Amino acid sequence: MKAIALFSGGLDSTLAVKLIKNQGIDVVAININTGFGSTKDRLTHMKSMCEQVGAELKIIDIQNEYLQDVLFDPKHGYGKNFNPCIDCHAKMFAVAKRVMEAEGASFLISGEVLGQRPMSQNKDALQKVLDESNCEGLLLRPLSAKRLAPTIAEEKGWVDREKLEGIFGRNRERQMELACEFGLKDFESPGGGCLLTDENFSKKMVDFIKYDTFEVRDIPVMKFGRHLRLAEGAKLVVGRNQEENAYLQAIENDKYYHLDTVGISGPHGLLSKSATQADKELAAKIMLTYTKATQEGDYAISFDGAEHKSTPLANRDALKPYTLS
Ligand code: SF4
Numbered sequence: 001m002k003a004i005a006l007f008s009g010g011l012d013s014t015l016a017v018k019l020i021k022n023q024g025i026d027v028v029a030i031n032i033n034t035g036f037g038s039t040k041d042r043l044t045h046m047k048s049m050c051e052q053v054g055a056e057l058k059i060i061d062i063q064n065e066y067l068q069d070v071l072f073d074p075k076h077g078y079g080k081n082f083n084p085c086i087d088c089h090a091k092m093f094a095v096a097k098r099v100m101e102a103e104g105a106s107f108l109i110s111g112e113v114l115g116q117r118p119m120s121q122n123k124d125a126l127q128k129v130l131d132e133s134n135c136e137g138l139l140l141r142p143l144s145a146k147r148l149a150p151t152i153a154e155e156k157g158w159v160d161r162e163k164l165e166g167i168f169g170r171n172r173e174r175q176m177e178l179a180c181e182f183g184l185k186d187f188e189s190p191g192g193g194c195l196l197t198d199e200n201f202s203k204k205m206v207d208f209i210k211y212d213t214f215e216v217r218d219i220p221v222m223k224f225g226r227h228l229r230l231a232e233g234a235k236l237v238v239g240r241n242q243e244e245n246a247y248l249q250a251i252e253n254d255k256y257y258h259l260d261t262v263g264i265s266g267p268h269g270l271l272s273k274s275a276t277q278a279d280k281e282l283a284a285k286i287m288l289t290y291t292k293a294t295q296e297g298d299y300a301i302s303f304d305g306a307e308h309k310s311t312p313l314a315n316r317d318a319l320k321p322y323t324l325s
Pocket residue numbers: 034083084085086088089194195196197
């Protein structure tokens with residue numbers, strides 16, 4: 001008997017895997033990469049959690065499919081920010097079902113807890129997710145199973161429902177008890193959660209799609225740096241520190257020029273290649289405004305190696321009309 005687990009690396013999905021493993025069932029933990037997960041590298045953490053509970057980890061990349069089918073026209077709308085949680089869950093279950101069939105597994109599990117997240121995990125929302133993904137009966141949620149209708153795995157006796165949990169709500173006490181009982185170590189997940197639930201990130205997304213078609217290759221551009229929309233519509237991203245500069249420098253996306261300061265140390269930037277001459281001049285000024293350059297000096301900004309002379313804006317207040325985050 002084999003099950004496929006939707007796995008985030010968090011405590012709940014790890015406990016869900018362990019509760020099923022404890023019943024002698026093989027579990028393949030799949031982590032579905034939408035592109036909008038935490039910016040911190042969670043892979044090491046996920047591997048460690050899977051090792052501790054004896055599950056195989058597989059990363060499934062659905063970035064393209066996610067942009068095509070889910071993100072921009074979600075049937076059930078968005079949550080508080082740019083997060084289409086119900087449609088997103090449905091997509092994840094549909095993908096998990098695909099993997100289940102390919103792996104010859106018999107059912108799905110997830111770490112969802114009833115009533116934990118008011119909007120996306122109430123009973124109605126869970127039901128919608130099942131309907132959308134044709135997973136009715138296939139999806140077992142071991143942490144809240146006793147509060148939900150029995151699934152196929154329980155009805156057929158593959159899983160003993162009595163050994164599952166009936167957790168409800170946001171209190172994490174029972175999860176902590178189980179973590180202790182199972183001897184789990186370092187289970188606090190590093191980094192934040194889904195970027196689509198972040199207010200600032202969502203503002204950048206809303207702005208982006210007003211000006212351009214969003215593609216998979218644009219996802220990395222959105223994750224770091226200060227984001228500015230210039231007077232004639234170009235997008236400018238400026239690194240805030242060395243780490244962000246290095247990250248932006250490594251991006252290969254031919255929609256953007258790589259911008260560097262010449263003759264003075266400064267940030268790394270990305271600017272839309274569709275920028276008008278006026279926006280290019282403004283971008284050069286903005287880049288210099290983030291350096292120690294003075295109005296009197298003689299500076300240049302390199303656009304993919306081609307140098308343009310410029311001077312900084314009067315002060316950083318002058319950046320405000322263009323700054324998104
Ligand atoms: S928080 Fe993000 S990953 Fe989770 S369901 Fe919502 S949109 Fe999807």
